[in-house]
Amino acid sequence: MRNGEVSYWWQARGVPPRRPSLPGGTEADVCIVGAGFTGLWTAYYLKRADPGLRVIVLEQDFAGFGASGRNGGWVTASLPGSRARYATHPRGRSGVRELERHLRETVDEVARVCVAEGIDAGLVKGGTLTVATSPAQDARLRRQLEHERSWGDGPRIVRYLNKAELDSRVQVTGAAGALFYPDCARVQPAGLVAGLAEAVTRSGVLLYESTRVTSISAGLARTSAGDVRAPYILRCTEGFTAGLPGQHRTLLPMNSSMVVTGPLSDAAWKSIGWEGCETISDEAHAYMYAQRTADGRIALGGRGVPYRFGSGLDHDGAVAASTVAQLGRILRRMFPATAEAGLDHAWCGVLGVPRDWCATVMMDPLTGLGWAGGYTGQGVAAANLAGRTLADLVRGVPSPLTTLPWVGHRSPRWEPEPARWAGVHGLYALYRTADRLESAARSSRTSLLARAGDLISGIPH
Numbered sequence: 001m002r003n004g005e006v007s008y009w010w011q012a013r014g015v016p017p018r019r020p021s022l023p024g025g026t027e028a029d030v031c032i033v034g035a036g037f038t039g040l041w042t043a044y045y046l047k048r049a050d051p052g053l054r055v056i057v058l059e060q061d062f063a064g065f066g067a068s069g070r071n072g073g074w075v076t077a078s079l080p081g082s083r084a085r086y087a088t089h090p091r092g093r094s095g096v097r098e099l100e101r102h103l104r105e106t107v108d109e110v111a112r113v114c115v116a117e118g119i120d121a122g123l124v125k126g127g128t129l130t131v132a133t134s135p136a137q138d139a140r141l142r143r144q145l146e147h148e149r150s151w152g153d154g155p156r157i158v159r160y161l162n163k164a165e166l167d168s169r170v171q172v173t174g175a176a177g178a179l180f181y182p183d184c185a186r187v188q189p190a191g192l193v194a195g196l197a198e199a200v201t202r203s204g205v206l207l208y209e210s211t212r213v214t215s216i217s218a219g220l221a222r223t224s225a226g227d228v229r230a231p232y233i234l235r236c237t238e239g240f241t242a243g244l245p246g247q248h249r250t251l252l253p254m255n256s257s258m259v260v261t262g263p264l265s266d267a268a269w270k271s272i273g274w275e276g277c278e279t280i281s282d283e284a285h286a287y288m289y290a291q292r293t294a295d296g297r298i299a300l301g302g303r304g305v306p307y308r309f310g311s312g313l314d315h316d317g318a319v320a321a322s323t324v325a326q327l328g329r330i331l332r333r334m335f336p337a338t339a340e341a342g343l344d345h346a347w348c349g350v351l352g353v354p355r356d357w358c359a360t361v362m363m364d365p366l367t368g369l370g371w372a373g374g375y376t377g378q379g380v381a382a383a384n385l386a387g388r389t390l391a392d393l394v395r396g397v398p399s400p401l402t403t404l405p406w407v408g409h410r411s412p413r414w415e416p417e418p419a420r421w422a423g424v425h426g427l428y429a430l431y432r433t434a435d436r437l438e439s440a441a442r443s444s445r446t447s448l449l450a451r452a453g454d455l456i457s458g459i460p461h
């Protein structure tokens with residue numbers, strides 16, 4: 001089994017040859033730091049709106065090296081944050097509804113661009129299933145459905161599937177039922193980010209790789225190769241943000257780990273079903289997420305080691321052996337037919353988590369400094385919407401996107417160490433114990449430990 005080497009997605013697709021690094025100091029109209037989905041989508045829409053703009057993207061490694069080339073491949077319309085918190089924005093509940101509507105439309109926008117730009121990302125819009133694998137999880141799903149209805153989401157947006165309805169789609173051992181949300185697509189993430197990077201450079205954006213930005217200030221991005229001066233500098237570094245001066249407590253780099261099976265036999269797929277390629281998660285507190293890949297495997301992820309002291313990062317995606325074993329157990333428990341295929345690859349990456357678990361799109365017109373991120377693990381579609389919004393904000397064009405409630409949202413800073421490390425590790429210890437207790441008890445009550453965890457962390461439900 002391979003471990004790390006960035007991700008299975010890159011290993012399967014092949015990393016393209018390195019693009020040149022910044023040749024020296026220069027000027028641009030817009031300088032974007034980070035070539036993941038946020039930076040690349042922003043560059044894409046800026047150039048489409050104004051082909052004359054000089055846009056430079058600076059990437060410390062290669063385009064898609066970060067979470068964008070390592071994720072679970074869910075293009076999900078799920079809100080990255082809490083409805084109640086976004087509703088404190090002056091636009092209130094209607095602003096939240098607008099943000100959710102735009103996120104749903106974004107799934108189709110990503111699909112549209114894939115067709116328009118000839119991006120081969122194996123995109124299938126099959127929706128997403130949140131399955132219940134214990135009575136407590138099932139009770140939470142039913143409460144979640146009531147909550148969705150109270151926000152006006154009818155059966156077109158979400159519905160409950162009983163066990164027979166779920167089984168007719170996919171066989172998940174121990175699952176009692178599921179919530180089904182049609183607005184989600186599965187992709188091969190490296191295919192999407194590589195195709196997007198090519199589309200962006202085709203449009204005339206200068207994308208420099210192996211170019212690390214060491215500091216950002218008004219009008220200036222510093223690198224060891226020289227300075228880029230631009231009236232607009234956009235920080236699109238999500239889970240890596242803590243590495244920039246002054247940003248140590250802005251976004252917590254939360255780790256997520258994945259494994260992928262070998263190709264499954266026709267007999268295994270016959271017993272599992274899953275022909276609709278829905279993405280799947282469970283309703284555990286330390287939840288899992290999975291997709292049926294375009295090349296006939298199952299890729300499954302979960303939390304693993306949640307956070308490294310001092311906002312440390314992984315080494316090219318290498319995963320602890322205990323995490324690989326834990327994800328393998330979940331996989332075989334939910335899909336016993338995968339035992340025949342074994343695991344081919346494990347990897348991990350960091351996503352950005354703000355202290356209040358709500359994402360932000362920010363543009364300060366006085367300094368020209370902007371940023372977007374903090375999607376808390378729901379960034380694939382959200383980064384497209386954020387990129388379109390940043391493009392409008394930079395161009396100073398008022399649009400339906402620039403008044404959405406995540407624009408200008410300010411999250412508190414994270415606690416300093418060691419409180420940050422102790423808090424995150426304590427939280428996930430609580431969640432794992434709560435999941436074990438709930439599975440063993442066969443009761444429909446959510447464990448008090450999990451409720452305590454939610455209260456302490458502020459994780460939205």
Ligand SMILES: Cc1cc2nc3c(=O)[nH]c(=O)nc-3n(C[C@H](O)[C@H](O)[C@H](O)COP(=O)(O)OP(=O)(O)OC[C@H]3O[C@@H](n4cnc5c(N)ncnc54)[C@H](O)[C@@H]3O)c2cc1C
Nearest residue numbers: 034036037038060066067068071072074213349378379380
């Ligand atoms: C394992 C995993 C699974 C996930 N699964 C899903 C999922 O299924 N669906 C979903 O919606 N979301 C998922 N996410 C989250 C999602 O992938 C991210 O939110 C999203 O990709 C963030 O995109 P980004 O461009 O903001 O950040 P990134 O993709 O992390 O890109 C940031 C880029 O900035 C570069 N960079 C950082 N610092 C500097 C610097 N100083 N100078 C120059 N360049 C720099 C990095 O090298 C990187 O390429 C997952 C994340 C992980 C890690």
